[in-house]
Structures are given as structure tokens and as C-alpha cells.
Amino acid sequence: MSERFTVGLIVRNRFGVLNRIAGLYGKRGYNIDSLAVGETEDPSISRMTIVSTGDMYTRTQVVRQLNKLYDVIEAVLLEDDKSICVEHLLIKLKLNGEGNGPITALINTYGGKVVDLGAGFLVADLTGSPEKIQEFIEKCVPFGILELCRSGALALSTGDGRILNNKQTIREEH
Amino acid sequence: MxxxxxxxxxxxxxxxxxxxxxxxxxxxxxxxxxxxxxxxxxxxxxxxxxxxxxxxxxxxxxxxxxxxxxxxxxxxxxxxxxxxxxxxxxxxxxxxxxxxxxxxxxxxxxxxxxxxxxxxxxxxxxxxxxxxxxxxxxxxxxxxxxxxxxxxxxxxxxxxxxxxxxxxxxxYSGNLRPSARDSCGSFDITEALEAISKSKRPLIYCGGGVVSAGAEEEVLALSKKISAPVTLSMMGLSAVPHSYELNLGMCGMHGRAPSTLMQSRADLIIAVGVRFSDRATGDVSAYASNSKIIHIDIDEAELGKNVPNIIEVCGSAKSVLAALLESTEEKRNEEWRREVLESKEKDAACSDGDRFSPRAIIRCINGYFGGETVVATDVGQHQMWVMQNYAFEKPRTLLTSGGLGTMGFGLGAAIGGCIASGRKRTVLFTGDGSFGMNLNEMATAVMQRTPILIVILNNGVLGMVRQWQNMFYEGRYSSTTLGRKTDFVALARAFGADGCRVDSMAALKDAMERGFPEDSPFVLDCRIARDEMVFPMIPPGGSVRDIRLS
Structure with a gap:
């Protein structure tokens, strides 16, 4: 059964690493629904979160194939019930001049805040689960969306576990 | 410094x-x-x-x-x-x-x-x-x-x-060590051992992983211990001596019939260092439908990639086989053994007599050079004929393009292989199509004084594609009839080597008796019929039931 799944990756923060990972997804025919990447506390290491859709076979293959890449230090499947998944949204909405009460009410309901406001528009900033973000965007449609930008999901496992267990030392070279 | x-x-x-x-x-x-x-x-x-x-x-x-x-x-x-x-x-x-x-x-x-x-x-x-x-x-x-x-x-x-x-x-320090490479360290063979002990008709299926791990002895020992016949993928072909009585040869699309048939008869396939390529399995849903599969591979991503429902063992062929050997009980099943040997006997009886056929040519040359000579091939019909007929006795003697199927691979590979073997006699089997792709390396072979016997199975056509056009495209031979005027013997001379043309078994034997230079390549231009076909064949996507023997 095809379902969304999230992979967390610890990778070397090296030239071309994103290319290699995206290239692997492309070559093997796996789709990428969202991808987020950033440096970790160690600047030589980056962390990525990739959300895709696929059945059990695809999930296993994705993780095993990713772990073969030299620049991938560790790739793991982050299961929904054992991880926290958060996404960030910036959205620019049209104001129609009759007051912005309903829009700000909606933003408040979803725990967002207005970060820019001008004649005829406002920009809202919102954080939440990808589902919540999606729901919010759908509710914004009637107001008129000028543009929006989503960060892609970020995910960590729940509890004190980490992708790299303590024994595992990160290979230092490169 | x-x-x-x-x-x-x-x-x-x-x-x-x-x-x-x-x-x-x-x-x-x-x-x-x-x-x-x-x-x-x-x-x-x-x-x-x-x-x-x-x-x-x-x-x-x-x-x-x-x-x-x-x-x-x-x-x-x-x-x-x-x-x-x-x-x-x-x-x-x-x-x-x-x-x-x-x-x-x-x-x-x-x-x-x-x-x-x-x-x-x-x-x-x-x-x-x-x-x-x-x-x-x-x-x-x-x-x-x-x-x-x-x-x-x-x-x-x-x-x-x-x-x-x-x-x-x-x-420059000159003493750096590489960072540690992860590989499957420990593995669990419990399930595999259980499957072996329950099995009545076990069969071993070896691929290139056996050769690269140097696990030939372990395969032989396990085969003997549990009376399991051995079938081979193309990449695994030199892993087990041809002369070993339970070696059934290559399986798959153009494999030897007993090899493919016994795979479907086995109740357990112990697959070692193979990746179940589509050329080896045919229709995956029908492949080995009667048997359990133990898949041993050093690359975890291969496990379950092409064939589902397997017992996975991630590890080097050598260490996993050694562990299995240590813990399995001896097994005898005379009925299975007899069935295997009978199927092999029936197949071995086929011969082309004096006909100047690809099979006869390859077996004749094999007879002169034995099973330990380095043999390279190109890609196409000639390659399959070599896989079916050359009796490889020693690992690392077969150089062939398996996964990519690169026409033009052979001559370069033969030169590299010949140099690696200390410029010993090397044989390249090629076709007129493949040879045409990178024959410029004749210049290299001459300059390097490499004693490569270049056997061109010359049928004037791109035989493998032609065979598909014949079988699946109603004989519409689109762009596969070469009809070139190339004189390969004259060409060999132009490069500074020599050659001769042969068109009968008698002429071939004469040429073999005369021998070949020890410090130069030599071209043997074998003019074979253009409608020679490679059989057995399992049509693409087919299964053992669809096997065509002629």
C-alpha cells in the first residue's frame, strides 16, 4: 500500500551531496514530496528530512540504497508514531479592504502570526504538522493566496534516541 | 615531505x-x-x-x-x-x-x-x-x-x-588510513539453517559475488555436503569448475536447460552473490514459485530488491558460506541427485558433429586451450554460445560484460586481462558487430605484444537482435544485416598482426594445430551461417515453462 513516509538522513556536508541524494531518488524512480536540509551543530555534518510516497518495498529500498552512498552517514525511516514532524509556512494573502478580521481570526486559530502587513496584503507565518499546514492553506484559498512558501517537513524521533547512536563515530575525513 | x-x-x-x-x-x-x-x-x-x-x-x-x-x-x-x-x-x-x-x-x-x-x-x-x-x-x-x-x-x-x-x-604523509567502512558485520543464519535442514531438493545459485569474495571452495564444499547442484549466473560462471559433476552451468534466458529446469524443481534455492537480474529470472512472479529462497549478499539493498519473500542474509559470500558449512548437517537425497545428473547427461549428449557451428568452434578451441586460459567475450550471440559451451575451470578466467552488455568491451578487456596474466595466451571470442566497435585497440594489442587469439564468429549480421527480429518481429530485419566488406584478416595485417579465415571444422583444426604467435594478437575469422540461433531461450518476461530448445 502506497503511503507517505519520512526518511531522516545524517550526511557529510559536502559539495554535491544533495545532488547525489536527489540523483538516487531520480534514478531509482522514487518521488520526493518534500526535502529539507540544514547544517547540524557540527558544520561538517548536515541533516536532511525527505518525505516520499511508496509501499513497504519502496521504503526498504530507499533506506538501503541511501545507506550505500558514501556521503550518507546514516539514513533511517522515521515512523509516524515514533517521530515529531513539523513544517514551516510563509503565506502572502490578499486583503479585500473590508477589514481583515476573518483572516486574522483564522491565523490565530492555527497559532500563526502576521509578520508583514500592507495595503491589500498580509504575510502570515505558521508552524505545524504538514497536515495542519495543508488544512490551513485550504482555508486560506477563499481569501486569495498571492504566494506561499513551505519549508518541507522536519522530523526528529520522539524520546532521547538519535539517528547516530552514541557508539557510532562520524567519519571525520571529508 | x-x-x-x-x-x-x-x-x-x-x-x-x-x-x-x-x-x-x-x-x-x-x-x-x-x-x-x-x-x-x-x-x-x-x-x-x-x-x-x-x-x-x-x-x-x-x-x-x-x-x-x-x-x-x-x-x-x-x-x-x-x-x-x-x-x-x-x-x-x-x-x-x-x-x-x-x-x-x-x-x-x-x-x-x-x-x-x-x-x-x-x-x-x-x-x-x-x-x-x-x-x-x-x-x-x-x-x-x-x-x-x-x-x-x-x-x-x-x-x-x-x-x-x-x-x-x-x-605528504604516505601513511593515511581510510575511514572505517560500514558493511554487514554480523549476520544471522538461523532461519537459513532451518530451511536447509527441511529441504529435500536444495540447489545453490552462484553469482559474481562468489568470485569477488573468493568463496569458490566454500561453495563446492557446501554443495558436496548437502548434495546441492550448483547453477550459475553469467557473472558467476567461473566460480565452480565446469568438471564438477553437480555443476549445471549457467541458468536464465540463454542458460543451459538443466540449470534452468533444476532451479524450478528445487525446493530451496541458496542464492549467493547474485542479484536476480531479469535476464536470469525471467518473469519474477513465476520464478522459483515452488521453492524457498535464501539470499546471501554483501549489499543489503540487493536483498528483496528483485525477488520477494526471501530469507535474507547480509554478509560476504565467503563468511556466510563458511558459517553455513560449519552448522549444517550432511544431506543425502539420491533421488534428487539422480534427477540432476540425468538432466545433465541428456543435455551433454547434444553435439553438432562436423558442422561448422558456433558450439563446435568454441568447444574445439576450448579443447586446445583448456579451462584455465583467460577468455574474454564481447556481447551478443557469440557471448551466449561461449557461456553455454566453454568449460571454465578456474575463477577469474572469464571476462564478459554482464550487467551493461557492452558491445566493444571484449578487445580492451582481453588486453587488460592478458597483461594481468603476465601476457599468457588469452582468447577473445567476439562477433563481427562487437569487434567493429572498438577494433582500434588492435593497435594496442600489437604494440603490447599480447598473445590474444581473436576468434570472430562472423555471421555478417547483428545476430542477437536479428534473432529477436526473427522470433518476435516476424523477420523484419531492421538495420541488423551488416553486409560489410571488411576483410578482418587484411585488417589484422594492416595493424601489424596476422590472421586467417576459416569456414570448416577441418580448417579450424588445421589453424589450431599450426598454432599462434606468442607475442602478437592473431585474428581467426570464422565464417558462420547468419541464421545460427542461441538456444535454449526463455523469451523475455517468460518462465521456465516457455523455454524454447530449438
Missing amino acids: VLSGAQILIEELVRHGTNTVFGYPGGQVIDIYDELYRNAHRIGHILTAHEQGAAHAADGYARVTGRPGVVFATSGPGATNLVTGIANAYLDSVPMIAVTGNVTVNLLGKDSFQEVDIVGITQPVVKHNFIVRDVGELESVVTEAFAIATSGRPGPVLIDIPKSVQRGSCE
Whole structure:
């Protein structure tokens, strides 16, 4: 059964690493629904979160194939019930001049805040689960969306576990 | 000590046991070649006619020695000419180090003369690749490259070195160790042992992983201990001696009939170092539908990739087989053994008599050179005939393009293999189509004084495609009738070698009796009928039920 799944990756923060990972997804025919990447506390290491859709076979293959890449230090499947998944949204909405009460009410309901406001528009900033973000965007449609930008999901496992267990030392070279 | 980038490269190659490199010079590798010139006493350079030939030669060299083949090429077209050779090594898990030059670092990314992004181009067909932008990284990069190419499942690694890095200099230590490579460390064989003990008709299926792990003895011992016949993928073909009574030969699309049939009769397939390629399994849903499968491979991603519902064991063929051997009980099943031997006997009885058939030609040449000679092939019908008929007795004697199916692989590979074997007699079986692709390497074979017998199974057509057109496209021979006027014997002479044409078994035997030069290639142009077909054949996507024997 095809379902969304999230992979967390610890990778070397090296030239071309994103290319290699995206290239692997492309070559093997796996789709990428969202991808987020950033440096970790160690600047030589980056962390990525990739959300895709696929059945059990695809999930296993994705993780095993990713772990073969030299620049991938560790790739793991982050299961929904054992991880926290958060996404960030910036959205620019049209104001129609009759007051912005309903829009700000909606933003408040979803725990967002207005970060820019001008004649005829406002920009809202919102954080939440990808589902919540999606729901919010759908509710914004009637107001008129000028543009929006989503960060892609970020995910960590729940509890004190980490992708790299303590024994595992990160290979230092490169 | 402070060395230049080019010097560091040579020192590192020597330190990692390289004494031969294949390649072709050019503007952006002059500095590396300058160091080769100074180090000729430590590293020999084999100049080929084309970079593709050099890559295939390095591949052939690696297949014979088990050590990485090293190839050099310049930037731009030199680098792109390597790509087919690198992809070939990747698909067949052959360790290779490809070194390319590139434009100076400050000209990178500016579409400079002879600049290509070879790291980007080769990314999907290497185990890993590097571009070295700082000479200070070069030593560790080369050290890592050798570790990556040879550890776990072997494969090619490309190192792109801009000219300014070759000319730059830095401190060289000469004793770096590669960072630890993860591989499947511990494995669990409990389930596998249980399956073996329950099985009545076990069968072993070996692939290239057995050869690259050097697990031939373990396979034989396990086969004997549990009375399991052995079937082989093309890449595994030399893993078990042809003369071993339970060796059923190659299975799959053009495999020997008993090999494919017994796979479908077995109740347990112990698959070692194979990847269940579509050419080996046919229709996956019908493949081995009556049997359990134990899949042993060092590459975890292969487990369950092509065939579902398997017992997975991730580990090196050698160590897993050794563990299985230690813990399995001996097994005897006379009925199974008899069935296996009978099917083999029936198949062995087929012969073409005096007809000048591909089968008779290959068996005749095999008779003269025995099963331990290095044999290279190209790709197509002749390749399948060799797989079916040549009696390989020793691992690392077969050089063939399995995964990529590269026409034009053979001559370069034969040169590399011949040099690796100390310039001993080497045989290349090729077709007129394949040979036509990279025959420029005849010049290399002559200059290198390599005693390669080049057997061209010359049918004037692109036989394998023609066979498909015959069987599945109602005889519409679109662009497969070559009808060329090439005189391969005259061509051999033009390159400075010799050859002769044969068109009967008697003429072939005469030629074999006369013998061939010990310091030069020789072309044997065998004129065979253009409608020879490769049988058995399981049509693409078919199963053992669809096997066609004629």
C-alpha cells in the first residue's frame, strides 16, 4: 500500500551531496514530496528530512540504497508514531479592504502570526504538522493566496534516541 | 615531505599496489603523465587507442587480478570516453579507479576548453566520485577511493583532479588510513539453517559475488555436503569448475536447460552473490514459485530488491558460506541427485558433429586451450554460445560484460586481462558487430605484444537482435544485416598482426594445430551461417515453462 513516509538522513556536508541524494531518488524512480536540509551543530555534518510516497518495498529500498552512498552517514525511516514532524509556512494573502478580521481570526486559530502587513496584503507565518499546514492553506484559498512558501517537513524521533547512536563515530575525513 | 599533486597521486597509487595503469594523455593530465615518465620503473603505462579501450582494459585487468584496475584520461572528451567503461564496471561490481584531469580550479564552471562536469556525468554509475579542489585533500581522497572501490560490493570510483591541483603542492604523509567502512558485520543464519535442514531438493545459485569474495571452495564444499547442484549466473560462471559433476552451468534466458529446469524443481534455492537480474529470472512472479529462497549478499539493498519473500542474509559470500558449512548437517537425497545428473547427461549428449557451428568452434578451441586460459567475450550471440559451451575451470578466467552488455568491451578487456596474466595466451571470442566497435585497440594489442587469439564468429549480421527480429518481429530485419566488406584478416595485417579465415571444422583444426604467435594478437575469422540461433531461450518476461530448445 502506497503511503507517505519520512526518511531522516545524517550526511557529510559536502559539495554535491544533495545532488547525489536527489540523483538516487531520480534514478531509482522514487518521488520526493518534500526535502529539507540544514547544517547540524557540527558544520561538517548536515541533516536532511525527505518525505516520499511508496509501499513497504519502496521504503526498504530507499533506506538501503541511501545507506550505500558514501556521503550518507546514516539514513533511517522515521515512523509516524515514533517521530515529531513539523513544517514551516510563509503565506502572502490578499486583503479585500473590508477589514481583515476573518483572516486574522483564522491565523490565530492555527497559532500563526502576521509578520508583514500592507495595503491589500498580509504575510502570515505558521508552524505545524504538514497536515495542519495543508488544512490551513485550504482555508486560506477563499481569501486569495498571492504566494506561499513551505519549508518541507522536519522530523526528529520522539524520546532521547538519535539517528547516530552514541557508539557510532562520524567519519571525520571529508 | 612536500610533494606536488601529481607526485602524491603516483605515490598513493604505488602505495596501494598499482603497477600498471591504462590510459591516454591530454592537455589537463600532462603533469600526471610527466610524473609517470619519471616513475616508469614503478608504474607501467599502457597507452590505448581510445579512452574507452583503456577503461575496458582496466576492467579486464581487475577481473583477472581481483585488484582495482586504474585508468587515466584527460578532461572533457577524454573523461566522457571513459563513461561506458565505468558504467560497465559498475554494473558488474568491478573495482576500478578512474583518474581524470580537469581545467584549473579557477576555470571550473566557466565552460572552459575541454571542461565537463565528469563528477556529475558519472554520478549514477560510480560507487563514489570526488573532485579534488585542494591539493591538501588529494592524499586522503586517493586512500578513500581505494577503500571504497574494494570494500563491500566492489565498484568504480572516479577522482577528478584539476590541473592546478596536480601542479600545487603540500605535505605528504604516505601513511593515511581510510575511514572505517560500514558493511554487514554480523549476520544471522538461523532461519537459513532451518530451511536447509527441511529441504529435500536444495540447489545453490552462484553469482559474481562468489568470485569477488573468493568463496569458490566454500561453495563446492557446501554443495558436496548437502548434495546441492550448483547453477550459475553469467557473472558467476567461473566460480565452480565446469568438471564438477553437480555443476549445471549457467541458468536464465540463454542458460543451459538443466540449470534452468533444476532451479524450478528445487525446493530451496541458496542464492549467493547474485542479484536476480531479469535476464536470469525471467518473469519474477513465476520464478522459483515452488521453492524457498535464501539470499546471501554483501549489499543489503540487493536483498528483496528483485525477488520477494526471501530469507535474507547480509554478509560476504565467503563468511556466510563458511558459517553455513560449519552448522549444517550432511544431506543425502539420491533421488534428487539422480534427477540432476540425468538432466545433465541428456543435455551433454547434444553435439553438432562436423558442422561448422558456433558450439563446435568454441568447444574445439576450448579443447586446445583448456579451462584455465583467460577468455574474454564481447556481447551478443557469440557471448551466449561461449557461456553455454566453454568449460571454465578456474575463477577469474572469464571476462564478459554482464550487467551493461557492452558491445566493444571484449578487445580492451582481453588486453587488460592478458597483461594481468603476465601476457599468457588469452582468447577473445567476439562477433563481427562487437569487434567493429572498438577494433582500434588492435593497435594496442600489437604494440603490447599480447598473445590474444581473436576468434570472430562472423555471421555478417547483428545476430542477437536479428534473432529477436526473427522470433518476435516476424523477420523484419531492421538495420541488423551488416553486409560489410571488411576483410578482418587484411585488417589484422594492416595493424601489424596476422590472421586467417576459416569456414570448416577441418580448417579450424588445421589453424589450431599450426598454432599462434606468442607475442602478437592473431585474428581467426570464422565464417558462420547468419541464421545460427542461441538456444535454449526463455523469451523475455517468460518462465521456465516457455523455454524454447530449438
